[in-house]
Amino acid sequence: MITILLADDQRLVRAGLRMLIEDTTDLAVVGEAADGADAVRQYAELAPDLVVMDLRMPGLDGVAATRQILATAPRAKVLVLTTFDDDEHLLPALAAGAAGYFVKDTEPAVLLDAIRRTVDGDLMFSPALLRRLITRAIEAPTAESTPAQPDLTAREREVLRLVGQGYGNQEIAERLHLGVSTVKTHVANLLDKTGTGNRIRLAVYASKLTEG
Structure with a gap:
């Protein structure tokens, strides 16, 4: 409960x-x-x-x-x-x-x-708020250029792409036909490998990679 x-x-x-x-x-x-x-x-x-x-x-x-x-x-x-x-x-x-x-x-x-x-x-x-946060972070004057990408597995790249599009763990699990716990593990690994610290920064990171 x-x-x-x-x-x-x-x-x-x-x-x-x-x-x-x-x-x-x-x-x-x-x-x-x-x-x-x-x-x-x-x-x-x-x-x-x-x-x-x-x-x-x-x-x-x-x-x-x-x-x-x-x-x-x-x-x-x-x-x-x-x-x-x-x-x-x-x-x-x-x-x-x-x-x-x-x-x-x-x-x-x-x-x-x-x-x-x-x-x-x-x-x-809400999706609109998340998109606005990502856009604001990308367009900020202090925003860095496209970041270097660490060594990611193919599955981690898929999860990273969906995080960048604003999807939550449940939605990612459904789209990739994975368990939610597996997605959580991938997200935790991505946070560690990218050094982004939280999901919003990870989404911004993913968006910059896509643009780059």
Whole structure:
């Protein structure tokens, strides 16, 4: 059972999310917070598998709350769910350590899938957001030229290409007819061999190789 803490200052939003989540058999809401400070406190008490975090909340906002949670629990998973679809909110949330970012008009089935996959280790973003992140990183003035490619197996090259296109582990597994655990192993090896550190940087790396 995946345990979830909901952090949103709107009671109606929390109620809707609770109804959506508790209509499943593998997800459970273990707490609700109406502001960032309460989210930090409840995370410390409940240690949920995931926090679904709003950004605009009174007092301590979602970015600061995410940063505080990750500072004391580096393995914590925070999935941002907000009304804001712009870099001014997205980039600070990522810098704080959020493992995913979705807007509140996301389809319910997509959000539930994102919750499961975030807990499973994927970095989750709507396709449009991920493409924007990759494009922004590639076009940044400090972006390096096409990087040298380490010694990769044929399968690792296939996985790298799909990571660069924004696919998650489950989607890659389905496309390559592999087990999800096998894909995770390939991604971990790619992160190590490329020295990229996280999935977004790995996706940017893959895109630069494709362009080169």
